[in-house]
Amino acid sequence: MFLNEVQEQVLETTRSFVDAVIRPAAEALDREERFPSEIYDQMAELGLFGIGVPEELGGPGFDTLTYAVVMEELSRGYASIADQCGLVELISTLLVRHGTESQRKILPEILSMRRKVAYCITEPEAGTDVSGIRTTAERDGNGWVLNGGKIWIHNAPVADTGFVLARTNKDAGNRGMSIFIVDLHAQGVDRGPKEHKMGQRASQVGGLDFQDVRLGPDALLGEEGRGFHMMMSVLDKGRVGIASLAVGIAQAGLEAAVDYAGTRKQFGKHISEFQGVQWLLADMAKDIEAARLLVYSAASKIDRGLDATRSCSMAKCFAGDMAVARTADAVQVFGGSGYIRGFEVERLYRDAKITQIYEGTNQIQRMIIARELLRKGARS
Amino acid sequence: MKILVPVKRVVDYNVKVRVKADGSGVDLSGVKMSMNPFDEIALEEAVRLKEKGLATEVVAVSAGVGQARDTLRTALAMGADRAILVETSTDVNDDLEPLAVAKILAKLVETEKPDLVLMGKQAIDNDMNATGQMLAALLGWGQATFASQVDIKDGAATVTREVDGGLQTIRVNLPAVVTADLRLNEPRYVSLPNIMKAKKKPLEEKKISDIGVDITPRLQVVRTVEPAQRSAGVKVGSVDELIEKLKNQAGVI
Numbered sequence: 001m002f003l004n005e006v007q008e009q010v011l012e013t014t015r016s017f018v019d020a021v022i023r024p025a026a027e028a029l030d031r032e033e034r035f036p037s038e039i040y041d042q043m044a045e046l047g048l049f050g051i052g053v054p055e056e057l058g059g060p061g062f063d064t065l066t067y068a069v070v071m072e073e074l075s076r077g078y079a080s081i082a083d084q085c086g087l088v089e090l091i092s093t094l095l096v097r098h099g100t101e102s103q104r105k106i107l108p109e110i111l112s113m114r115r116k117v118a119y120c121i122t123e124p125e126a127g128t129d130v131s132g133i134r135t136t137a138e139r140d141g142n143g144w145v146l147n148g149g150k151i152w153i154h155n156a157p158v159a160d161t162g163f164v165l166a167r168t169n170k171d172a173g174n175r176g177m178s179i180f181i182v183d184l185h186a187q188g189v190d191r192g193p194k195e196h197k198m199g200q201r202a203s204q205v206g207g208l209d210f211q212d213v214r215l216g217p218d219a220l221l222g223e224e225g226r227g228f229h230m231m232m233s234v235l236d237k238g239r240v241g242i243a244s245l246a247v248g249i250a251q252a253g254l255e256a257a258v259d260y261a262g263t264r265k266q267f268g269k270h271i272s273e274f275q276g277v278q279w280l281l282a283d284m285a286k287d288i289e290a291a292r293l294l295v296y297s298a299a300s301k302i303d304r305g306l307d308a309t310r311s312c313s314m315a316k317c318f319a320g321d322m323a324v325a326r327t328a329d330a331v332q333v334f335g336g337s338g339y340i341r342g343f344e345v346e347r348l349y350r351d352a353k354i355t356q357i358y359e360g361t362n363q364i365q366r367m368i369i370a371r372e373l374l375r376k377g378a379r380s
Numbered sequence: 381m382k383i384l385v386p387v388k389r390v391v392d393y394n395v396k397v398r399v400k401a402d403g404s405g406v407d408l409s410g411v412k413m414s415m416n417p418f419d420e421i422a423l424e425e426a427v428r429l430k431e432k433g434l435a436t437e438v439v440a441v442s443a444g445v446g447q448a449r450d451t452l453r454t455a456l457a458m459g460a461d462r463a464i465l466v467e468t469s470t471d472v473n474d475d476l477e478p479l480a481v482a483k484i485l486a487k488l489v490e491t492e493k494p495d496l497v498l499m500g501k502q503a504i505d506n507d508m509n510a511t512g513q514m515l516a517a518l519l520g521w522g523q524a525t526f527a528s529q530v531d532i533k534d535g536a537a538t539v540t541r542e543v544d545g546g547l548q549t550i551r552v553n554l555p556a557v558v559t560a561d562l563r564l565n566e567p568r569y570v571s572l573p574n575i576m577k578a579k580k581k582p583l584e585e586k587k588i589s590d591i592g593v594d595i596t597p598r599l600q601v602v603r604t605v606e607p608a609q610r611s612a613g614v615k616v617g618s619v620d621e622l623i624e625k626l627k628n629q630a631g632v633i
Binding site: 005006008009010012013016017045046047048051055059060061062070 | 414449450453454457569570571572573574575576579
């Protein structure tokens with residue numbers, strides 16, 4: 001009812017693809033911690049990467065609300081796959097907004113997944129506090145030399161191209177950081193081992209090490225010293241993406257729980273006939289709907305060019321906390337089965353946890369919400 | 381070659397339908413609707429024929445309520461070049477009888493002059509399986525129903541039909557009406573860029589009064605009932621008991 005005809009169509013096509021291809025594959029992908037190239041190829045054909053990339057640059061050119069709808073659906077199938085879509089969306093948004101004509105030439109390869117990307121921000125001493133990064137890029141002739149290291153980078157074990165945040169001026173604080181487009185097959189780039197995570201295990205995550213990696217003059221994205229700013233400029237959209245992803249995980253949990261409650265029998269009747277189980281289901285449904293509406297509201301604000309920071313943080317924070325709490329309820333509805341590997345809800349509970357942590361911890365989101373409240377007033 | 385593909389907006393196949401309290405039919409208010417799956421297959425075949433260079437234009441048509449516009453948008457996103465909607469009612473609970481649809485289509489064929497009408501063998505709501513046959517009769521064209529394979533060559537269609545007990549291959553001269561069965565193909569997913577492109581494709585809207593076709597119902601629904609609830613099975617203790625029950629209780633052996 002909040003979506004227009006085109007958004008409904010996108011929802012429909014994504015949903016049928018998710019039900020037929022992604023959701024049935026999730027259990028094995030989680031178990032094998034495998035990068036699902038074959039699914040990404042199909043998604044690329046359907047145009048599910050780079051949803052916001054304008055038509056003239058080879059994308060479908062959809063708005064943020066449509067992106068949110070796609071992310072929720074993909075995540076209802078499997079969060080790792082949605083997160084790949086989110087990653088490509090962020091990188092392509094950066095390229096569209098700040099890339100030169102020649103830098104944008106890689107967009108078709110990125111959208112078709114022939115070129116895999118990584119967004120390289122986090123370092124051992126710089127997690128939430130990005131200003132602590134130690135990776136440096138120093139001028140060298142008309143190019144740069146990159147030194148340092150990154151950790152917990154999504155796609156690091158498989159990526160071809162990194163978008164690397166590095167310090168270009170030691171004394172300029174947040175204005176002394178720049179983003180570089182780095183060939184990860186170049187000399188001096190070393191990949192750390194793949195991390196084994198609690199959830200979203202098909203996402204390949206690891207470290208990257210840079211030793212005297214030479215970068216050409218075309219490696220700098222946008223202006224020197226504007227890296228932090230560029231990163232912040234895509235944060236709102238990133239948070240809408242993660243909020244949608246959290247809603248999708250919870251929605252999958254609800255669907256599984258409703259089905260199970262209607263088939264599992266104890267004391268001679270379906271457990272859905274017990275009020276205790278009904279209340280679990282009702283609470284799941286209402287909180288999921290509330291989170292979804294926060295996401296739609298935040299996405300719509302971005303699309304209308306309004307100040308969306310508070311809304312995006314609210315959506316991300318609420319949806320992440322909700323997903324953890326309500327997938328726990330889904331496990332509860334399943335009882336002992338919900339604790340067993342191979343049952344979808346067991347994976348969903350693990351997959352949900354990271355949504356309280358990445359794209360800004362939910363503690364940071366609360367700080368942002370409070371800051372916005374105190375600065376701009378209680379009315380949004 | 382120009383192909384006309386009629387598509388019907390029907391209750392989505394995932395929906396658990398409910399019979400209206402007065403038994404006059406199925407309650408369609410607030411129910412999710414989509415393109416009739418057999419029509420989707422017909423459209424996919426038409427689009428494939430165009431991709432193979434055998435067809436030059438694919439026109440999707442629908443008759444019914446204004447909301448069938450959404451179904452036609454899906455058809456355009458799947459690859460139809462343009463669409464025509466004939467609005468016959470504003471009440472979502474109204475359904476057209478096969479003869480009315482066939483007459484409307486016959487009128488459209490007069491103006492569109494397609495070489496082939498490719499359509500679903502039946503709609504999954506009423507399962508009439510009659511519109512294609514009636515249309516062929518009204519037009520005086522050949523028909524090939526229940527198609528599981530269609531080959532177009534030298535102004536004729538060689539069609540493999542799914543008939544009781546096997547497959548039958550026939551040849552019909554074009555123009556003809558071909559109705560699609562389940563195994564003709566597997567329809568594609570609509571891609572996001574094509575959804576965007578479909579917005580710019582032409583969708584012509586006509587009113588039933590513009591067409592001048594009498595769609596007054598000829599049939600009267602006497603009663604609509606839910607299927608009987610399946611009763612629980614029985615566990616048997618031995619093969620002998622099973623045979624005894626099959627013989628005396630079920631009466632099947």
